[in-house]
Amino acid sequence: MSLNAESTAFRSALEVIRAVEPRVADAIRAELADQRESLKLIASENYASPATLLAMGNWFSDKYAEGTIGRRFYAGCQNVDTVEALAAEHARELFGAAHAYVQPHSGIDANLVAFWAILADRVESPALKKAQVRQVNDLTEADWFALRRELGNQRMLGMSLDAGGHLTHGFRPNISGKMFDQRSYGTDPATGLVDYDKVAEAAREFKPLILVAGYSAYPRKINFRIxxxxxxxxxxxFMVDMAHFAGLVAGKVFTGDFDPVPHAHIVTTTTHxxxxxxxxxxxxxxxxLADQVDRxxxxxxxxxxxxxxxxxxxxxxxxRRPDFPDYAQRIVDNAQALADGLLRRGAKLVTGGTDxxxxxxxxxxxxxxxxxxxxxLLDSGIVTNRNAVPQDxxxxxxTSGIRIGTPALTTRGLGAAQMDETAELIHTVLSxxxxxxxxxxxxxxxxxxxxxxxxxxxxxxASDLLAGFPLYPAVDLG
Structure with missing residues (x-):
């Protein structure tokens, strides 16, 4: 029997790897087996397509390409220019953005680029003006001292970690908490929801240079217009970190006041x-902000x-394909079905549900x-992650919480009925x-x-539940 293209590609790759370091090949096979057999409910994880996975294993890995399209510090980057331009074009069209920068290695890197772009654009000082017009090597130690004083100690207001914000929104152990004089806004103790009047009050009192919205563990929408x-x-x-819900924006589930791109000066995200x-x-x-971001x-x-x-x-x-909005909507439908199933079984959910x-x-x-x-839960074949709850x-x-999400299981094709079964399994283990x-x-x-x-x-x-929804069904490793 002839193999399909996906199976041939991955089998061949593993054979080549095995010839050099068989333990790595074994670990790759084991990871696929583990993912196929586990109920993956980590909200920040998904399953990339075979095409996306294969695009990472090629000769582009061998290239240095500092700089931007057409302005590289290395020669021979014409093909890198092609793929970077394509990625930026797709990002602009997908999100309706004026400018896209696709180089960041991670969400934290994207946030750092945004922070420094805002600082460089907004802060006016003699030292900074010198840095903009002179070579870095020409700056004196006094210039650097003045520049550090001016760029440091700026103010940032973001969602607190226990309310659902991310560590890069000013959490002290992170570089963002060391770069900025930071203050956090939380959520209403009674409802767990963002209180926009309280955010406005904090902003008037604190007068931040940057107001950050976005979250990693807040189960509701945010009104970005407000x-x-x-x-x-x-x-x-106004900066928005939409790393968690970018697919819902791309899939037009979050629109109008809940789409950050038309409202924010700058938006960051992960791509997984x-x-x-x-x-x-x-x-x-x-x-x-485009020129600063491109630096x-x-x-x-x-x-x-x-x-x-x-x-x-x-x-x-x-x-950008026509089926992606349907996928994005099913993510939300599944999350709500999972929440409903847990609530019916007596579980306590932060904010009482999800949007x-x-x-x-x-x-x-x-x-x-x-x-x-x-x-x-992990002992029982259910992969989740612990997470703080408000005032934990x-x-x-x-922590006192468990964060669960539906992007990965939705990719596998599970629907509302399977979410109810999943809620039963979770409740069984916890109880x-x-x-x-x-x-x-x-x-x-x-x-x-x-x-x-x-x-x-x-x-x-859990294994029986997943059997009807095979992961990477086109990939047969033999």
Whole structure:
């Protein structure tokens, strides 16, 4: 029997790898097997297409390409120019953006590019003007001292980590928390929702240079029109990090006031997650920030990764196909069905439901920490990640929450009926898990007790559920 193109490609690649380091080939095969057999509910993960995966394994990996299209610091980059231009074109058309920069290696890199682009565009100082007109090597130590004072200690207002914001929105251990004099806005304690009046009040009091919207664990929409009005009222640059919900924007599920691109000065995103592309980042911006954004390399980034830009071009082209909006809508439909199934079984959800791709379970109702729940679910074939909930008493390491999302299972074809079954499996595990104790008998935030028979039974049920929705059905590794 002849093999299809996908099977031939991946089998051949593994044979070549195996000839050099068989343990790597084995790990690649094992990863595919694990992903095929597990209920992947991590909200930030998805499954890239075979075309996107294959676009990363080629000779573009061998190229240095610092600079931008047509203005490289290395010769021989004409083919890199082609794929970067294609990726940027697809991004602009997909999101309706004026400018797209596709070089960032990750979402954090994209945010750093955005931060420094805003600083360079907004901050006026003699030292900065010198830096703009003179070679860096010509700046004196006094110039650098003045420049650091001017660029540092600017103010940024973003969503707090426990309310659902991201660590790059000013969390202290991250570089963003060291670059900026930062303040956070949270959510209403009673509803878990963003209180726009409180955000406006904080902005008037704090007067930030940058107002950041976006989230990694907030299960509702954000009104970007209102957020832009708040930013304008205090003269702030409005930045949106849409890494988690970019696929919902691309698929026209989030439109009008809930589409950040028409409202923000600058938008950052990853290209995986709900967008279903390769691991990488992307910056969209208004024309006035384009020149600064295009200086991301070498300002913040190392050399661009041309093979990943090629994969971004493929994935963005896929997202422009007519079937992508249907996929994006099914992500939300599935998340809401999953939330409904959990609520019916007595689970406590942050905000009481979801408007997007993710659900945040407060597992304290089960008498567990997030770390205990995460591991118990993993033992049972359900892959999730622990996450803080608003005003979390267990902090960011142990947490009181479990974040789950539907982009990956939606890619596999699961629908509302399967989401209800998934809710039953999650509830079964959490309700059958007990908090454990340390060797000295004190309560543990990490140890837990789950009957192995329950874990085995749920794993088998999860496997049976997935059997009707094969992952990469066109790929047969033999």
């Amino acid at each position: 957020m832009r009005e708040i930013a304008d009222s205090v003269g702030a640059t 997650k709900s967008l279903r592309g390769p691991r990488g980042g992307l910056v969209l911006c208004q024309p006035e 991301g390399c070498p300002m913040v980034l190392g050399g661009p990764l041309p093979h990943v830009m090629a994969a971004k071009a493929v994935a963005l082209a896929e997202a 997007n791709h993710l659900v945040l379970i407060d597992v304290s109702g089960y008498g567990l920490t997030g770390r205990q729940a995460e591991q118990a 008493p267990n902090g960011a390491w142990y 059958q898990t007990r908090s454990g104790a340390n060797p000295d008998g004190t309560p543990s935030k990490a140890k837990y007790v789950l009957d192995a028979a329950v874990a085995d039974r749920v794993s088998k049920q």
